[in-house]
Amino acid sequence: MSFSRTATIRGRSYTFHHLKELMAKASEEKSGDQLAGIAAADTSERIAAKLVLSELTLAEIRDNPLLPAEEDEVTRIIESHIDEQVYREIKNWSAAELREYILQTSTGGAEIQRLSLGLTSEMIAAAAKLMSNLDLMQAAAKINILTTCNHTIGQRGVLAGRAQPNHPADSIRGMKASLYEALSYGIGDAVIGINPVIDTAHSVKELLLATKEVMERWKVPTQNCVLAHITTQMRAIGLGAPADMVFQSLAGTQQGNKAFGIDAALLDEADELIRREGTGSGPNRWYFETGQGSELSSEAHAGIDQLTLEARCYGLARHYKPFMVNTVVGFIGPEYLYDSKQVIRAALEDHFMGKLHGLPMGVDVCYTNHMKADQNDMDNLSVLLASAGVNFLIGVPMADDCMLNYQSTSYHDIATVRELQGLRPAPAFERWLEDMGLMENGRLTGRAGDAAIFA
Template sequence: MRLKTTLQNQVYEFKDLKEVFAKANEEKSGDRLAGLAAETVQERIAAKQVLAGLTLEDIRYNPLLPPDEDEVSRIIDEQVNETIFQDIKGWTVAKLREYILNDRVGDRELKRLSRGLTSEMIAAAAKLMSNLDLIHAANKIEVISRCNIAIGQKGTLASRLQPNHPTDSVDGILASLKEGLSYGVGDAVIGINPVDDSVDSVKRLLQVTHEFIREWKIPTQNCVLAHVTTQMKAIERGAPADMIFQSIAGTEAANRSFGITAAMLEEAKQMIAEKGMSQGPQRLYFETGQGSELSAEAHHGIDQMTLEARNYGFARKFDPYIVNTVVGFIGPEYLYDSKQVIRAGLEDHFMGKMHGISMGVDICYTNHIRADQNDMEELGVLLTAAGVNFIIATPMGDDCMLNYQSMSYHDIATLRQTMGKKPAPKFAAWLEEMGITEGGNLSKRAGDPTIFAR
């Protein structure tokens, strides 16, 4: 395994694969904070050159975090289809990238290929891709998932309706919910981040959203984004949940800092299948984000992009309905400005799709990051072009509970109209029945929450 190269008469030699992976990354403030980033553009190019020449078996047999030391590593490695891997193990990362981008290689071929790849191999290919490469490659892949309805079909753009409220006021949540639905938002999930993370509060919010969905016969799913154990207790007490949610990470240590293990998620998957309200078969919702392992001091010297890819390898084991990265939420310590946020969003979406995951993005930023709403709208256009399965939306793009900026209900409608996308089919039919859309376009009634007045 050759870990050195020469550029302009200067020799660059890297001590191990961790260093190659980290220094081949596009600039990320999180990698610099961790002391992993390339010091110069030239060093980054050298690392990319070394990475391009490595084989897939080099990556698998020299693990960044050995399976005998980490649960996530074991899960990722155990999922590898050995027959497919044996066919491609001699490929270089450069060849893997070229194969993914080849015009003659489509959805079926990429899905088969992905079963022979580890998360680190997918991350390695992404490190050699431009933003346009990431968009083009992701757009090839169609991942359809099914809970109460199916999302992810080519030509569609689903959305999560996020009606958060700073006091968990039912009236406030319902007001936001009605407004979002009136703009055609909410087919992926109606998902609430609770202020009060207690069993009783979670049960109450699940009951409210379930009853509203049932009353108006809305083809969607509900979820309250408390800790998995809290949701499980609420379900045991009769809470009507369609899905169970949990934030996950790319190392066992980081997952333990979240209070979770693989066994716990398996238990949750079994519970929601037996006691949940949805048709399924996919009933789990995971959330990720570059930098979470570093913030938990559980990154093991691995760069944040590669760790993010490992999130998707971990998630894949549980066959989730949806996964989304909350890109830009953690802050400038990990993604400093709009350029880094945009790059991370495109990386995460591609890597999730390459794992066969129904991938969404919370296109967002905090007020102390160097970005603004125009930057988020640009990323929204790029991800829609890349075939993102769903985007999260909040009232006027401002989450008054979590105190960050996201996409608005209006933005989802505009992206669909501008980019020629439709809601998920069953949800689109319901919008027509409600008169919110006419012939697939927003009607004069759109945006009027009194549609839902009895």
């Protein structure tokens, strides 16, 4: 369809010739969009774009695809999940009316989740572009997404933690030392998830066997996963590795996923494998990671802004009913999110958009050392996300990942956020912590933080 819209701000007219252009220029300032040459030139143009976007109907957004279905399998998957009856009820709403409905005090989480069945990822992205940071938090906090692998996370009042005991040489002994520290702080209820240095089936199998041995020896109610490439994990499972879940990073375009070495057919194959041969007992067997900017890195962004591409990642992810999804929000660096202000904004956008897609969203609250950010900024973001109902955060020793060389949140940071916000570990995990003498009445005991108890 032809598309041209104009808005006038203080006597100056701004014309947007394509929905792709309008969506990009309606985004909050992001260095990645500027690098791609698609961002608004200034605040006035950004406001004009938001004004035009706010008046578009959801039908107009759907009828002007940014990446046509005949060209892109991510678009086809997103479209395949639209509940046409729900869509017909809301297709004449403007993007602003969608935003207002979500934010109304009287609108509950169940209503929002039903509404989401009729939304494309681009509609969800449009709503996010019209929200303030506080709006994004309020909206996300209404939505509770529970998922089950071996155990369930996502309950209201629960903040789970991924234990990320990476080691720069994949040392089993070093990994276990880090893992025991995590468990001693009450972290690991989301998953024991390791980023391997050595991407071979044998190495992945050894890490999965080691984590499973800890889980069984100490009766830890959690899930394990090694975040190698999906094909490596599949080979490891074929060798008998005990994997509760499989992992993969996702992009928002078919070409972006090709750069990751994946497509929908491969994800389908892995999905069948983990359900047939995986060791997880529940229905949710996937762990996905995303992050604004990855498509630009592989020159696969198709002129689409990074927020909208991130929303499309979530449209792809929901097809596989994952146990957990997280945006590694500041991992790529200042090329895509220049400073802490942009990182905080992107994290709140991603969390909201994931939740509105019906996904169990977590965030790796992180930054790279060449970014204009520091650990205090990450502390701030952790509290904002906890207030917004994030499902889980990532924990690494001392907030410094010695293998991936970036800064995240520590095990004791997550424990502190729980204490500050009155949040708890997942119920089964909390009962285990009580049995271990590490927690009592929802608070860590004096034994917490002492990994020697596992010696």
